[in-house]
Amino acid sequence: MVNPQTDEIRPISVSESPEDKFREFLEIRGEKLTDPRRVLVRHIYSTHKHFDADELVRDLHDSGRAISRSTVYRTLRLLVDAGLLRELRLTNRTAYEHDYGYPDHDHLHCTSCNKVVEFRNEEILKLRDAVSRANGFRASGHRFLIEGVCSSCSRSHSPRRRLDLI
Amino acid sequence: MVNPQTDEIRPISVSESPEDKFREFLEIRGEKLTDPRRVLVRHIYSTHKHFDADELVRDLHDSGRAISRSTVYRTLRLLVDAGLLRELRLTNRTAYEHDYGYPDHDHLHCTSCNKVVEFRNEEILKLRDAVSRANGFRASGHRFLIEGVCSSCSRSHSPRRRLDLI
DNA sequence: ATACATGCAAACCTTTTGCGACAAC
DNA sequence: GTTGTCGCAAAAGGTTTGCATGTAT
Numbered sequence: 001m002v003n004p005q006t007d008e009i010r011p012i013s014v015s016e017s018p019e020d021k022f023r024e025f026l027e028i029r030g031e032k033l034t035d036p037r038r039v040l041v042r043h044i045y046s047t048h049k050h051f052d053a054d055e056l057v058r059d060l061h062d063s064g065r066a067i068s069r070s071t072v073y074r075t076l077r078l079l080v081d082a083g084l085l086r087e088l089r090l091t092n093r094t095a096y097e098h099d100y101g102y103p104d105h106d107h108l109h110c111t112s113c114n115k116v117v118e119f120r121n122e123e124i125l126k127l128r129d130a131v132s133r134a135n136g137f138r139a140s141g142h143r144f145l146i147e148g149v150c151s152s153c154s155r156s157h158s159p160r161r162r163l164d165l166i
Numbered sequence: 167m168v169n170p171q172t173d174e175i176r177p178i179s180v181s182e183s184p185e186d187k188f189r190e191f192l193e194i195r196g197e198k199l200t201d202p203r204r205v206l207v208r209h210i211y212s213t214h215k216h217f218d219a220d221e222l223v224r225d226l227h228d229s230g231r232a233i234s235r236s237t238v239y240r241t242l243r244l245l246v247d248a249g250l251l252r253e254l255r256l257t258n259r260t261a262y263e264h265d266y267g268y269p270d271h272d273h274l275h276c277t278s279c280n281k282v283v284e285f286r287n288e289e290i291l292k293l294r295d296a297v298s299r300a301n302g303f304r305a306s307g308h309r310f311l312i313e314g315v316c317s318s319c320s321r322s323h324s325p326r327r328r329l330d331l332i
Numbered sequence: 333a334t335a336c337a338t339g340c341a342a343a344c345c346t347t348t349t350g351c352g353a354c355a356a357c
Numbered sequence: 358g359t360t361g362t363c364g365c366a367a368a369a370g371g372t373t374t375g376c377a378t379g380t381a382t
Contacts, residue, residue: 002289004296032381034337053372068339073372089257089277089313092347093371108301111255117301123168124293128312130170131290135274135283136317145311146294147255151302198356200362219347234364239347258372259346 006119011048014101018045018084021100025082036067040075041084048102050088050095050116086143090114106144112153172285177214180267184211184250187266191248202233206241207250214268216254216261216282252309256280272310278319 016024022041023033033041043060044051053072060067076096079085086099091111105120106128128144182190188207189199199207209226210217219238226233242262245251252265257277271286272294294310 002292002296004293004300006297006300031336034380036338054370070340070373071338074337087277089255091255108298108303110303119297119301121293121297124290124297126168127170127287127290127293130168131172131285131287132274132312132314134170134172135285137274137276137312137314138317138320143313145313146298146303147309147311148298148303151304154304197361200355202363220345236348236365237363240362 003123004121006121009103009105009118009120012101012103018098018100022079022082022084026078031078036071037075037078039065039067040072041079044079044085044096045098048098050097052093052095054093088116088143088145090116106146108146108148108150110150110153111147112149115150117150169289170287172287175269175271175284175286178267178269184264184266188245188248188250191250192244197244202237203241203244205231205233206238207245210245210251210262211264214264216263218259218261220259254282254309254311256282272312274312274314274316276316276319277313278315281316283316 019033019038019041022037026033026037039060040056043056043065053069053076056072056076057067057069060072076085080087080096080099084098084100085096088095088097088107088109090109091114095116103120104125105118106124108117108119109115110117124144132138185199185204185207188203192199192203205226206222209222209231219235219242222238222242223233223235226238242251246253246262246265250264250266251262254261254263254273254275256275257280261282269286270291271284272290274283274285275281276283290310298304
């Protein structure tokens with residue numbers, strides 16, 4: 001019998017702040033940590049949760065630090081390239097999660113309500129990487145997504161809705 | 167050491183043709199297997215590969231059996247509901263694969279060129295379902311997607327492109 | 333001056349929908 | 358006639374881009 005037990009997912013201690021890591025990344029490319037970028041990276045790392053571009057635009061607008069939609073999208077791309085964020089391409093939108101100071105893990109995604117649940121299972125991590133390698137996929141940057149229907153959605157037979165990410 | 171060996175994925179013998187299964191499904195709902203729908207289900211099941219809506223529209227148009235974009239999308243939804251097709255929500259589009267007469271399996275998805283590779287690993291199938299169940303996700307309808315970067319993409323450093331599905 | 337960033341609006345892409353025309357029973 | 362389907366064109370939703378303006382060396 002397989003063991004579905006999943007390990008805890010808790011922050012890894014890192015020496016550099018996300019902001020510093022971002023600044024460093026930008027400097028190497030001859031770019032700058034501007035005001036809007038700093039606001040974004042700080043806001044994003046102020047809470048550990050999944051989010052999307054629209055949420056960011058809304059939150060910052062509501063807190064009086066409005067940043068244009070294009071800047072948000074452009075900065076998100078930079079943060080991904082900098083290794084600070086990871087993209088989760090879901091049903092209709094792209095969600096992001098912290099990819100710095102956080103251990104390797106995988107996700108369950110409810111295709112009905114869009115809920116995302118994180119889990120960490122050593123066995124799956126190993127198998128995932130082994131299968132990837134066996135198929136010539138690069139060893140880093142993988143992420144498993146288990147698509148399914150969560151309990152609340154399979155109870156109610158309502159069709160696809162957009163709910164919050166977790 | 168984990169074993170990345172994957173089993174062969176070959177057709178399962180089924181008693182009913184996809185077209186018949188579709189007709190049956192439609193009849194139950196008081197709907198009909200019309201001409202465009204028959205053309206679509208036949209075309210889709212004439213080759214075993216992943217495809218998307220746009221490809222279908224293009225292929226049928228090019229072979230002189232043009233079917234409108236809306237009908238294609240509407241029929242794809244029906245085929246999914248009928249259990250004939252399975253959706254793979256990828257980066258920017260939705261790909262489809264046969265879900266009838268084909269064994270349970272998972273996918274590797276290259277987020278750079280959009281290539282999709284199928285694999286079947288017993289251990290992963292078991293773990294996938296165990297973890298899903300442990301998190302209250304419905305036992306059927308799961309699919310793993312390993313996101314990564316395939317060998318040709320990690321060699322060339324070209325950015326995200328849209329290539330063919332496999 | 334130069335090099336890069338920003339905001340806006342327009343463009344883009346994929347998918348969905350409203351609607352008038354049409355076909356089957 | 359009623360019911361359901363089709364194609365068209367428009368709309369919708371998420372994301373990207375062109376461009377003129379602005380800012381820091």
